[in-house]
Amino acid sequence: MAYHIVFAPTFNGPLCQVPASGGTPAPVTQMKSKYTTHRWPWFLPDGKHFLYMAANHNDPSSPDTAVFFASLDGKENRLLISSRSHAIYTSGYLLYVRDNALVARPINPSSGRFEHDATVLNDDVQVDAGLWRGTFTASENGTLLYQPGSAGAGLxxxxxxxxxxxxxxxxxxxxxxxxxxxxxxxxxxxxxxxxxxxxxxxxxxxxxxxxxxxxxxxxxxxxxxxxxxxxxxxxxxxxxxxxxxxxxxxxxxxxxxxxxxxxxxxxxxxxxxxxxxxxxxxxxxxxxxxxxxxxxxxxxxxxxxxxxxxxxxxxxxxxxxxxxxxxxxxxxxxxxxxxxxxxxxxxxxxxxxxxxxxxxxxxxxxxxxxxxxxxxxxxxxxxxxxxxxxxxxxxxxxxxxxxxxxxxxxxxxxxxxxxxxxxxxxxxxxxxxTGEAGTLPLTLVQNWTAELRH
Incomplete structure (x- = not known):
């Protein structure tokens, strides 16, 4: 299987793909009038599909701000969830921000179809609104890392x-x-x-x-x-x-x-x-x-x-x-x-x-x-x-x-x-x-998926 890299060459344009072995970058997404930026791509396990965030600089809190499910061949490109932050896939779940909460929802990574309802992991996670990116990540071995947010306390x-x-x-x-x-x-x-x-x-x-x-x-x-x-x-x-x-x-x-x-x-x-x-x-x-x-x-x-x-x-x-x-x-x-x-x-x-x-x-x-x-x-x-x-x-x-x-x-x-x-x-x-919230350490959770299976 040929490997590809998907990246955002600029902050206000579509995503591009390039063979991992080298070559000329080519657009892999197309900008629509309601969006001014595509960013934060995340490959899914099959190597053919990926997630990305689409937003509008002129209306950063628009309900159209969303995470999309797309394919390298361009045949699939659809809105997956509305969210003000990027999303990642790990351990069979989509991790994303809903309101201020970090949530996990089971998803089939090949079809991009949800299989069950979402579960709240933390009700307040840090999000950089200017970048549409939450401060969280997770590994395939069940380790979750995030920073608590300041939404409840304000600045x-x-x-x-x-x-x-x-x-x-x-x-x-x-x-x-x-x-x-x-x-x-x-x-x-x-x-x-x-x-x-x-x-x-x-x-x-x-x-x-x-x-x-x-x-x-x-x-x-x-x-x-x-x-x-x-x-x-x-x-x-x-x-x-x-x-x-x-x-x-x-x-x-x-x-x-x-x-x-x-x-x-x-x-x-x-x-x-x-x-x-x-x-x-x-x-x-x-x-x-x-x-x-x-x-x-x-x-x-x-x-x-x-x-x-x-x-x-x-x-x-x-x-x-x-x-x-x-x-x-x-x-x-x-x-x-x-x-x-x-x-x-x-x-x-x-x-x-x-x-x-x-x-x-x-x-x-x-x-x-x-x-x-x-x-x-x-x-x-x-x-x-x-x-x-x-x-x-x-x-x-x-x-x-x-x-x-x-x-x-x-x-x-x-x-x-x-x-x-x-x-x-x-x-x-x-x-x-950010007051005391800015000095809070990162929160590390091990085997975070265990509770979701009960």
């Missing part, structure tokens, strides 16, 4: 000091997505909710909150004007992605009507998200593109004067993300994957073509200290919060010592959002975390 919004010690929480656990401190640090705006997020403004001293946005849309990536009077944000798309198609602003106290600043055509499939508002109030920085394909995400600037025609700021290979204006507005820190790994760079504003690399071993989500003398960023998948001493007072940008501020192992599972902010003096960090 925390907590203050940490420079040593990494948690000082306090802002509010009760909830579905927090992004967080932005106001310039005076008396308020914080958060994007929160599942499957559609709304914007809420918390007053930190009074410990009260006010809803800023309303309607059956997703509201995300809020940024403050530097005087604190306005909040700009994107509207549209799903809570776990960057598919917003409108940029709007509204008074931060909730009064008045929202103002439409820019409309982007959703039919192009492009993903957009706001990054920052310039200190002089004249420009909004946003990212636009499709991650991982072509030139990926580029950084664009929206002038808030004149004809308000957006223009590109940083383009090129890889994804350009998470742009932040320096406090004096002369520089922009951003993350780029142009080398194949996310690193932090700084470029002049307006652009001149010059740039300086800040991080050395990966980095993302940069934030400035109020005096512009230090840049903070999490290491890429390392659990480290790093700080780089920088100097932008002269014509050229200077990068000094980089040191680890503290380690954190329970940040929000999503790495696609602004999950933290820093106080102006750099002494406190406001972070979205």
């Amino acid at each position: 925390n919004l907590a203050w940490f000091d420079q040593s990494g010690k948690q000082e306090s929480t802002v509010s009760t656990p909830d579905d927090y997505r992004q967080v932005e401190l106001s310039p005076d640090e008396k308020k914080v705006v958060v994007s929160m909710g599942e499957p559609l997020a709304a914007l809420w403004v918390y007053e930190l001293t009074r410990k009260t909150r006010t809803r800023l946005t309303f309607g059956n849309e997703n509201y995300s990536h809020p940024v403050w004007s530097r005087d604190g009077s306005q909040i700009a944000y994107t509207q549209g798309g799903g809570a776990a992605n960057d598919a917003g198609h409108k940029i709007l602003s509204k008074a931060s106290n909730g009064t008045g009507q929202e103002q439409l600043l820019l409309t982007l055509d959703p039919s192009t499939g492009m993903q957009q998200a706001l990054c920052d508002w310039s200190p002089d109030g004249r420009y909004l920085m946003f990212r636009s593109g499709v991650s991982g394909t072509g030139d990926g995400f580029d950084l664009w600037v929206l002038p808030l004067f004149g004809d308000r025609k957006p223009f590109p700021y940083i383009t090129g290979p890889g994804d350009q993300l998470y742009a932040q204006f320096s406090p004096d507005g002369r520089w922009v820190a951003y993350a780029s994957t142009e080398t194949g790994r996310s690193e932090i760079y700084v470029a002049p504003f307006p652009k001149t073509g010059a740039k300086w690399q800040v991080s050395q071993n990966g980095g993302m989500l940069p934030r400035w200290r109020r005096d512009g003398a230090e840049l903070y960023f999490p290491g890429f998948n390392s659990g480290e919060f790093l700080a780089a001493q920088v100097n932008g007072r002269g014509p050229n940008f200077e990068v000094g010592e980089i040191h680890n501020v503290f380690n954190i192992n329970n940040m929000s599972p999503s790495i696609a959002s602004e999950q933290y902010d820093v106080s102006g003096d750099g002494k406190r960090f406001l972070v979205i975390t």
Whole structure:
């Protein structure tokens, strides 16, 4: 029997197959209009059939999100179960996520037909909603491994000091997505909710909150004007992605009507998200593109004067993300994957073509200290919060010592959002975390199928 490899060459396309001995990859699935991604293939024992996940970036919580049963020859390709996570086959069972529960259901792997009802193995398992992947696996010898989820508890919004010690929480656990401190640090705006997020403004001293946005849309990536009077944000798309198609602003106290600043055509499939508002109030920085394909995400600037025609700021290979204006507005820190790994760079504003690399071993989500003398960023998948001493007072940008501020192992599972902010003096960090759920060890179950046979 000839062996084949099935894989996803990009995050937003069909699956491909290639002979294990080598050859030219060829599509093995076909994209339908309701889906934008096929991923997480899993071969079944006969080597002819496989499972895969199909989802839509523009509607990540859609009921159409599902696991499919397909064959290498293309003769079979049908929806098997609706699920927000991938599925695997082992020991005669299909393991998948239903709601938040990890379940097992007997299945004939050759026909893809279920033989009995499903049994709940655990009622709360960790799922990365942005990847449509649960944290679980199993072997053919009856060993099951999974991580308990945080769905029941929600996410925390907590203050940490420079040593990494948690000082306090802002509010009760909830579905927090992004967080932005106001310039005076008396308020914080958060994007929160599942499957559609709304914007809420918390007053930190009074410990009260006010809803800023309303309607059956997703509201995300809020940024403050530097005087604190306005909040700009994107509207549209799903809570776990960057598919917003409108940029709007509204008074931060909730009064008045929202103002439409820019409309982007959703039919192009492009993903957009706001990054920052310039200190002089004249420009909004946003990212636009499709991650991982072509030139990926580029950084664009929206002038808030004149004809308000957006223009590109940083383009090129890889994804350009998470742009932040320096406090004096002369520089922009951003993350780029142009080398194949996310690193932090700084470029002049307006652009001149010059740039300086800040991080050395990966980095993302940069934030400035109020005096512009230090840049903070999490290491890429390392659990480290790093700080780089920088100097932008002269014509050229200077990068000094980089040191680890503290380690954190329970940040929000999503790495696609602004999950933290820093106080102006750099002494406190406001972070979205999984709380105690993020520190729970993996759960190992041996001979897990024995109970199902009784």
